[in-house]
Structures are given as structure tokens and as C-alpha cells.
Amino acid sequence: MLRVKNVSAYYGNIQVLRRVTFHVNKGEIVSLIGGNGAGKSTLLNVISGLHPPSAGTIFFERQEIHKLAPDKMVRLGLLQVPEQRQIFNSMTVTENLELGSYSLPKKEQKRMAKSQRQEIYALFPILQERAQQRAGTLSGGEQQMLSIGRALMARPRMLLLDEPSLGLAPLVAQEILEVTCKLRDNGTTVLLVEQNAQTALEICDRAYVLEAGRIVLEGTPHELLANDEVRRAFLGKDYKEKWER
Amino acid sequence: MTTYWNEKIETLPREELSELQLERLQMTLNRAYAKVDFYRRRFEELGLLPEDINSLEDLRRIPCTTAADLADHYPYGLFSVPLKSIVRLKFSAAPKGQPIVIGYTQKDVQNWLELMARHMTATGVSIKDIIQVAFNYGLFTGAFTFNQAAELVGATVAPTSIASATIQLQIMQDFRSTVLATSPSFAMHIAETRERQGIEINQIYLKIGLFGPEAMSPQVRGTLEERLRIQAYSVYGVNEMVEPGVAAECQEKSGLHLAEDHFYPEVVDPHSCQPLTQGQEGELVITTLTNEGYPFIRFRTGDLTTLDFTPCACGRTSMRMAAPLRRSDDLLIIRGIAIYPEQVKRLLGEAAPEVENYRLIIRKRDGLNDQMEVQVAYPANFVSDWYQTHALADNLRAHLRRAIGLGVKVKLVEESTLSSEKGQIVFDK
Numbered sequence: 001m002l003r004v005k006n007v008s009a010y011y012g013n014i015q016v017l018r019r020v021t022f023h024v025n026k027g028e029i030v031s032l033i034g035g036n037g038a039g040k041s042t043l044l045n046v047i048s049g050l051h052p053p054s055a056g057t058i059f060f061e062r063q064e065i066h067k068l069a070p071d072k073m074v075r076l077g078l079l080q081v082p083e084q085r086q087i088f089n090s091m092t093v094t095e096n097l098e099l100g101s102y103s104l105p106k107k108e109q110k111r112m113a114k115s116q117r118q119e120i121y122a123l124f125p126i127l128q129e130r131a132q133q134r135a136g137t138l139s140g141g142e143q144q145m146l147s148i149g150r151a152l153m154a155r156p157r158m159l160l161l162d163e164p165s166l167g168l169a170p171l172v173a174q175e176i177l178e179v180t181c182k183l184r185d186n187g188t189t190v191l192l193v194e195q196n197a198q199t200a201l202e203i204c205d206r207a208y209v210l211e212a213g214r215i216v217l218e219g220t221p222h223e224l225l226a227n228d229e230v231r232r233a234f235l236g237k238d239y240k241e242k243w244e245r
Numbered sequence: 246m247t248t249y250w251n252e253k254i255e256t257l258p259r260e261e262l263s264e265l266q267l268e269r270l271q272m273t274l275n276r277a278y279a280k281v282d283f284y285r286r287r288f289e290e291l292g293l294l295p296e297d298i299n300s301l302e303d304l305r306r307i308p309c310t311t312a313a314d315l316a317d318h319y320p321y322g323l324f325s326v327p328l329k330s331i332v333r334l335k336f337s338a339a340p341k342g343q344p345i346v347i348g349y350t351q352k353d354v355q356n357w358l359e360l361m362a363r364h365m366t367a368t369g370v371s372i373k374d375i376i377q378v379a380f381n382y383g384l385f386t387g388a389f390t391f392n393q394a395a396e397l398v399g400a401t402v403a404p405t406s407i408a409s410a411t412i413q414l415q416i417m418q419d420f421r422s423t424v425l426a427t428s429p430s431f432a433m434h435i436a437e438t439r440e441r442q443g444i445e446i447n448q449i450y451l452k453i454g455l456f457g458p459e460a461m462s463p464q465v466r467g468t469l470e471e472r473l474r475i476q477a478y479s480v481y482g483v484n485e486m487v488e489p490g491v492a493a494e495c496q497e498k499s500g501l502h503l504a505e506d507h508f509y510p511e512v513v514d515p516h517s518c519q520p521l522t523q524g525q526e527g528e529l530v531i532t533t534l535t536n537e538g539y540p541f542i543r544f545r546t547g548d549l550t551t552l553d554f555t556p557c558a559c560g561r562t563s564m565r566m567a568a569p570l571r572r573s574d575d576l577l578i579i580r581g582i583a584i585y586p587e588q589v590k591r592l593l594g595e596a597a598p599e600v601e602n603y604r605l606i607i608r609k610r611d612g613l614n615d616q617m618e619v620q621v622a623y624p625a626n627f628v629s630d631w632y633q634t635h636a637l638a639d640n641l642r643a644h645l646r647r648a649i650g651l652g653v654k655v656k657l658v659e660e661s662t663l664s665s666e667k668g669q670i671v672f673d674k
Binding site: 005006214228 | 264265267268269271272275276279294295296298299326327329330350351352537
């Protein structure tokens with residue numbers, strides 16, 4: 001469904017992505033894991049068109065998208081849920097959600113918005129309770145739910161989730177991840193960026209490990225959790241020797 | 246209807262396959278660059294970074310790796326993970342006899358088994374089969390792969406190892422073995438024994454023969470199929486990489502399907518190491534795409550073959566390689582055991598430094614290397630009485646046998662009967 005080939009990206013003179021090649025199949029949750037500054041978020045921003053790649057190609061359902069503007073991608077059904085939510089604090093929950101459907105044709109927008117909203121409330125019942133509240137007054141977890149809900153208003157076929165559990169209490173983070181699984185089960189493909197690899201590996205179908213802008217490993221959660229390198233990365237240890245005692 | 250072990254990957258459209266190869270190639274290069282000093286130095290000498298390899302074709306910019314390179318970094322120099330992550334070690338030897346050791350992680354071992362399960366399924370092996378594995382488990386560790394993969398497929402394994410042909414035939418009848426996995430030479434011996442002992446072909450139930458590590462010529466295949474009434478398939482591996490499991494024939498018998506999702510093959514000119522165009526015969530060079538423990542980048546296998554990218558009637562999309570009947574170096578495979586002439590030279594020098602000239606006679610039987618005779622010239626000032634002659638010959642025979650695991654004939658001859666070219670190899674048809 002998504003195919004990224006030889007993508008490089010810079011911030012000024014600093015190369016953040018070094019010819020990254022990977023793919024996401026339809027109906028999968030694929031996560032990108034890696035340490036701070038490995039290039040995970042940049043990669044998402046490059047895919048969604050927010051950051052221009054310096055080289056490489058990106059295909060979304062066989063269509064080249066790396067030269068498209070972000071809003072065009074939304075119309076194709078590829079949506080990013082940004083890191084740190086970025087909702088409109090002074091608007092109500094309902095208004096925030098409605099904004100999410102702007103990309104749909106006008107007529108459809110009116111007709112669909114309500115039923116679409118109901119679906120989102122079914123996923124996140126708490127949002128219905130808070131429907132008329134200003135978004136800025138929501139808790140962190142609720143804001144994250146709103147951010148995902150807003151993206152879902154555009155009826156995406158693929159979601160790019162950037163650190164959805166960032167700064168959330170473990171239980172809330174768990175809830176967000178469970179919803180991610182539900183979305184996948186309903187047919188939405190998900191590319192998930194997570195710093196907390198442990199939680200990402202709990203829900204994803206496959207994962208890629210990014211290290212200093214290069215992909216170094218790929219595998220199922222089962223394989224990666226059994227991989228000493230991945231385990232070591234969590235422990236923060238670095239063994240240089242071949243002989244470990 | 247073709248039966249697959251992993252249909253999705255075995256029938257992956259070629260375009261998607263090459264995308265997957267590129268993805269995995271980059272991961273392999275990234276890891277090799279970061280974890281293996283040898284490969285990092287290679288990149289640095291060329292002024293390259295892993296990201297300079299943007300396509301499968303770009304890989305040609307990196308020089309080939311040889312068995313000698315592996316030996317130079319013995320034991321653990323080319324491992325890309327700490328020993329703790331390694332679950333299996335495998336030994337091999339470089340042309341001059343220096344040792345090589347390869348390491349596999351748990352995932353590597355699993356991948357390897359999956360490959361063998363695919364190859365077995367491709368020849369028609371299923372849960373109903375009884376597989377008689379008649380390899381020398383000590384000398385050919387690939388035998389264990391047959392066991393494990395057969396169990397993975399769900400078939401029944403009867404590891405008969407190097408029991409005599411008579412016992413093999415007995416078990417074959419008693420157990421009603423349906424698959425025979427062995428070397429072509431031993432299969433030939435079993436076939437002869439069957440005829441000699443007057444065992445009716447109806448009394449054995451074999452359907453499939455899986456043969457390696459030496460390649461089968463069409464004549465050998467024909468003979469085996471006729472005399473054992475089986476379908477005979479070649480299984481190919483690379484001693485230093487995974488053996489067997491790299492490639493194997495399907496029921497179409499039109500070349501060996503190479504598992505391209507795990508290996509990227511190229512064919513190069515053995516002299517210049519330059520890539521050849523499609524369909525030309527050359528040396529097979531393989532880059533591993535999924536090896537975690539011990540990545541190989543453009544490893545020269547020494548086997549001469551051609552690659553065929555046209556679709557196979559079986560539906561598998563992987564490329565097929567011709568059975569590698571020749572080598573680019575002088576490796577000899579005798580009754581399934583690999584021997585480099587250099588090795589013999591070294592061993593002779595160790596056991597009897599006084600020997601100056603010798604030659605190797607390779608006797609063939611049914612188109613297969615069957616026996617090696619080492620003809621040694623009497624050393625200068627040698628007292629050639631009966632006792633001395635036998636003592637020297639016995640000593641050499643024992644030394645060679647201990648080192649290479651193959652019984653060889655040793656004969657002392659007059660210097661004048663040998664060619665002036667030391668260590669000449671003669672094939673006696």
C-alpha cells in the first residue's frame with residue numbers, strides 16, 4: 001500500500017534520513033522504532049508531505065506522492081496524526097472534529113459528518129461526553145483521542161501516527177493503542193512511530209528499526225523481541241566486543 | 246495444482262520481489278557497515294557509504310568477498326552480532342585449508358529451515374512421507390537440516406546416516422520410506438546393491454530422491470530415476486552460507502529455484518569478477534539479504550552456473566539457476582566430500598616432507614567422482630623395501646583420512662611415471 005524507496009532528508013546540512021526503503025502492506029500496523037533522533041518523525045513528515053525529501057520516491061497505492069502537497073495526500077486517504085496532538089484549543093470538540101472532514105466534497109461533508117462523528121464517539125465515548133467542551137480543557141489522553149478522531153473524519157485508508165502515547169499515563173496509552181488495533185481491524189492501514197518500542201511491538205504486525213537515519217532491522221514483534229540488539233537498545237547498553245561475559 | 250510452503254512469498258510478483266530485495270539489501274549493508282569492521286573498511290576504501298547503494302545494480306560497486314577473506318578473519322571477525330546472540334556455529338575451510346567459522350542467530354536458523362521446508366514441499370514432500378536421510382552427519386552438517394526441515398513439514402524422518410547399502414535397503418523396505426535424501430553417489434551404490442541382491446523394485450516404495458551436495462548431471466539423474474524408480478531432485482547449498490537450502494528444483498526439474506527473498510544472486514566472470522549478462526555462464530556470487538549473524542556481501546561461491554529469470558511452469562516466481570556442474574576453482578567433490586588439491590598438498594607435506602612429486606587420480610563411476618588415488622613418487626634415497634613402502638603409504642593414507650574424512654588410495658610409483666607438474670590432477674573416466 002505504501003512503498004518508500006531510497007528516501008533521504010536533511011535539516012539544513014544535517015542528513016537525517018539515509019536512503020530509507022521500506023513498505024507497508026494493506027491492513028497492517030507497521031511501526032518504526034528507534035532512539036531519539038533516529039529519524040522516525042522526519043520519516044513520517046516526509047511521507048505526509050510536510051518535509052521535502054532530498055531524494056527518493058514514495059508510492060501510495062501505486063501513485064507517486066512525494067511531490068504532492070500535504071492536502072492532496074489527505075484527499076488520497078493518507079493522513080498524519082501529528083506528534084503532540086496539535087488540536088485547536090479554543091474550539092469545541094465537535095468543531096475540531098468537523099474540521100477533520102474539510103477534505104471531503106461539500107455535499108458529502110454535511111451528510112457524512114454526523115454519522116462519521118457517531119463512529120468516532122463509538123471509538124472514544126469520552127469525546128461524546130465532552131462534545132461541547134473546549135478542546136484546551138481536555139486531558140492529555142482525551143486530546144490525543146480527539147486528534148486521532150479528527151483524522152478519522154476524513155475517512156483515511158492509511159493513518160500515520162506519530163508518538164500517540166507521548167506523555168500519557170500508561171493506562172491511557174494502552175487505550176489509544178487498543179483503538180489503533182480496532183482501526184486496523186476495520187481496514188485502516190497504520191504506520192506507527194513510537195519511542196516506547198515495547199508498547200509498539202505489542203500491537204504491530206511488523207516493525208522496522210531505525211538507527212541514525214538508516215533501517216537496520218525488520219521483523220515481526222516476536223522476532224524483534226527475541227533479538228538481542230533490540231533488547232539491548234532498550235537497556236541502553238552497547239557491547240562492542242564479540243565476546244560477552 | 247502446485248503446493249507451496251509459503252505461497253505468498255514463493256509467488257510474489259517479480260517487481261515486488263526486487264523491491265523487497267532492495268529493502269533487505271539496504272538493511273544488510275547498513276548492518277554490515279555498522280557492525281563488521283571488514284565491510285566498513287571496504288566501504289571506506291571505496292569512499293562509499295551504505296546509502297550510496299541505491300539499487301540492486303549498485304551493489305556491483307562493492308568488490309566480491311572470497312573464502313580467503315573469511316579465513317583471514319577467523320574466527321569471529323566477520324560476525325555482526327555478539328557471540329551471545331549466536332546459536333549455531335558451522336565450520337568450513339578455505340581453499341588452502343585454513344579454517345572458517347560461520348555463526349547463525351536463532352532467526353537465521355529459522356529462516357534456513359523455512360527455506361528447506363519450501364524446497365521439500367516444492368518436490369512434493371508432504372506430511373505423509375517417510376524421509377530416509379542417508380548422509381554422513383559428521384562430515385555433512387546439512388544432514389541435520391534435512392531432519393529438522395522434514396519435521397517442520399510434518400514428514401517422518403528416518404536418519405539412517407552412513408549405514409551400509411544393505412541396511413539402507415532393509416530399512417527402506419521395512420519402513421516403506423518414500424523419500425531418500427543422500428548424495429548421488431551413495432544413491433547409485435544403493436541402486437546397485439538392490440540389483441545385486443535381487444530386491445524387486447516393487448519391494449521398495451521410494452517416490453522422491455533429494456540429492457546433494459554435489460550436482461547431478463542429466464545422465465546421473467536419468468540413471469537414478471530409472472534404477473530406483475523415483476523422481477530425482479537436486480538441492481543446492483553453499484558450504485559457507487547455508488547448506489543445503491539456497492536453491493532446489495521443483496517438480497518441473499528445469500533449474501533450481503533460488504530463494505531470492507533471502508539471497509541476491511549474480512553471475513560474474515571468474516577471472517575479472519565483472520558481472521555477466523543474463524544467461525551467460527559464470528561464477529555464482531551471492532549476497533545474503535536476511536542473515537543476522539554473519540552477513541555475506543557478494544560472496545564468491547566458486548560454483549559455475551547460469552541464471553534463468555523466465556517464469557517457471559510451477560508458478561514460483563523465483564529465478565532458476567542451472568545445476569552447477571563445474572567449479573571456478575579446483576575444488577573436488579568426491580563422494581560428497583569437498584577437497585581442495587591445495588589441502589592434499591599441505592597434508593602430504595606434513596606427513597612426509599620427503600615426498601617431492603605426486604599426482605591425484607580421480608576415478609569416476611556413473612559420471613560421479615568416486616575415488617581418489619594419490620600416487621606418490623618414491624622419495625630420493627628411499628630404501629624401497631616392502632616394509633618401508635607400506636609404512637609410508639599407510640602413514641599418508643591415515644593422515645589424509647584423519648584430515649579430510651575420506652578414505653583414499655595411496656600408491657608409491659617411480660618418479661619417471663609422473664608428470665613434471667607437481668600435484669597434477671588426472672580424471673580417469
